Amino acid sequence: MxxxxxxxxxxxxxxxxxxxxxxxxxxxxxxxxxxxxxxxxxxxxxxxxxxxxxxxxxxxxVTTPRLVVFAGDHGIARQGVSTREAGTASALVRETLDGLSPAAVLARRFDVPVRVIDMSLDCDPGELPAEISRHRVRRSGGRLDTEDTLTLAEAEQAFRAGMAVADEEADAGTDLVVLGDLSVGGTTAAATLIAALCGTDASVVTGRGGGGIDDRTWMRKCAAIRDGLRRARPVLGDQLQLLATVGGADLTAMTGFLLQCAVRHTPVILDGVVSAACALVGQRVAFRAPDWWLAGHAGAEPAQAKALDRLAADPLLEQEVAVGGGTGALLALPLVRAAxxxxxxxxxxxxxxxxxxxxxxxxxxxxxxxx
Incomplete structure (x- = not known):
């Protein structure tokens, strides 16, 4: 392109x-x-x-909130950076669709509709409802430590898909979005983005992920972020190229979604480290955009703390929730409704x-x- x-x-x-x-x-x-x-x-x-x-x-x-979850697999997961096997994020999606995940349980309890968007799951798109996979950009993503996660054309497609979802929600009357993600390898991509944008080393942002990785896996994850950083730093001035280089389709779509929500005056509750990374990229694009986003909770990921500090965002809750899918952000929803x-x-x-x-x-x- x-x-x-x-x-x-x-x-x-x-x-x-x-x-x-x-x-x-x-x-x-x-x-x-x-x-x-x-x-x-x-x-x-x-x-x-x-x-x-x-x-x-x-x-x-707040009468018509919605949980919007972007899903994808990351090629870096093949390097053993997660407790989950590479290419298995579709199982997390099915768990959510079946109402069995923590986020699905809370969404049901709080009467919040759930929308899942497949951006790059490593499965046949026919395995999921067509509405979920209609925005898919590709099957899984490239390894961020050795190759771009997306082509620039794919990054633009993913970014525009996120914008389109934001427009659809605004047009449907959604008055508050609870934002979540489902991925394998996504926290590695998020930590790489945050380290690049905050100017920190890989060891400072490498966390244990939602599965609580052991020390050996942590070292592999730290090495992957370190190598990804070497590739990310030269493109820091081009946010779309940065997302293509190390972000993947789901994070790229979430960034476009967040920015378009700000355009459409739709407030958003951020979840964990992945949505925090996308918000940080969004801040680089438009400095007023974070005024439309709330940090739902503080998790255990050090990269999230770095991102929220740079965003000057004070999380509503500190429950150390590690599971994704929007769980922590959903916990903050009753506070927003009460306010x-x-x-x-x-x-x-x-x-x-x-x-x-x-x-x-x-x-x-x-x-x-x-x-």
């Missing part, structure tokens, strides 16, 4: 921050409840963030003259901004 039709620089112009004026109005409305400041802790911040994201004060309850309910339903008293004047000033600023 000699010329690229996808220009990631466009996202900087397309993505706006959540409405700051409305956030101030949400703060003022909260002050009228009579509760002491910070009495609700971070729930106040969440409610104000949601109001700004929805462009509504008071905020609307929305409190912000919407707590009774408020009459505004003071000072507060009313502040609202009039804010309204006049909105008119000026619109013109």
């Amino acid at each position: 000699s010329e690229r039709s996808l220009d990631l620089d466009d996202f900087s112009d397309l993505i706006e921050r959540p409405h700051g004026t409305l956030r101030r109005q949400a703060e003022e409305r909260r002050a009228l409840t009579g509760l002491p400041p910070r009495a609700l802790g971070r729930l106040d911040d969440l409610g104000e963030w949601l109001g700004a994201a929805q462009s509504r004060v008071p905020v609307q309850p 929305a309910a409190l912000a919407a339903e707590l009774p408020v008293g009459q505004p003071t003259a000072e507060t009313a004047a502040s609202h009039e000033t804010a309204a006049s600023h909105e008119v000026l901004d619109a013109t």
Whole structure:
């Protein structure tokens, strides 16, 4: 592909921050409840963030969330970097579809529909429902330590697929996305991206993965990330090429999904290290985009901690959840729903003259901004 039709620089112009004026109005409305400041802790911040994201004060309850899970196999898994055998991510997908995975159990309990997108599973696409595999880019990915995980054309295809899924969710009325991933080898790709973008060594970001790898496997994983870093550093200035080099189809699609969610004003709860890595790439593309994303939880992966620190994202929970699929992010969903309910339903008293004047000033600023 000699010329690229996808220009990631466009996202900087397309993505706006959540409405700051409305956030101030949400703060003022909260002050009228009579509760002491910070009495609700971070729930106040969440409610104000949601109001700004929805462009509504008071905020609307979260009624139509969806768990969106991107799935894929990574060629680096053939190097023994995981407790799972290479090419077996499809088993994780089937477990989720059958309602047997931790994420599926929580999604059922919280009444959250689940959508799985196969980007590069190492199985016959006919083994899965056509709706799941219709965005597939390829079967598995290249070994990030010795070869590109995708061609540039495949990376663009995967990125656009993620954007298309974000548009489909926004058009369907999804008011909050819980983002997850299912892969074998995905944490190795994520750690490589995070190390490259944060300028750290492989040993600093190499974790034990969802399966709790032993020391020998950890050393193989660390070596793979080290070799992947050597290949990633020369292309740090080109985010799509970086994803093609070491990211794989699922991480590339998740990055496109996150950025397009920000364009469409759809808030997202991030899950573990994989979604954190994609968010970090997204931040490089458009610095305002992370304002639309929440860190659901802090896991045990050191790379996730590095990414969240760079994103200035404070996780809502710290349960050390290691399984993927959106499990940790789903655990944070009741907090977000509670914040929305409190912000919407707590009774408020009459505004003071000072507060009313502040609202009039804010309204006049909105008119000026619109013109």
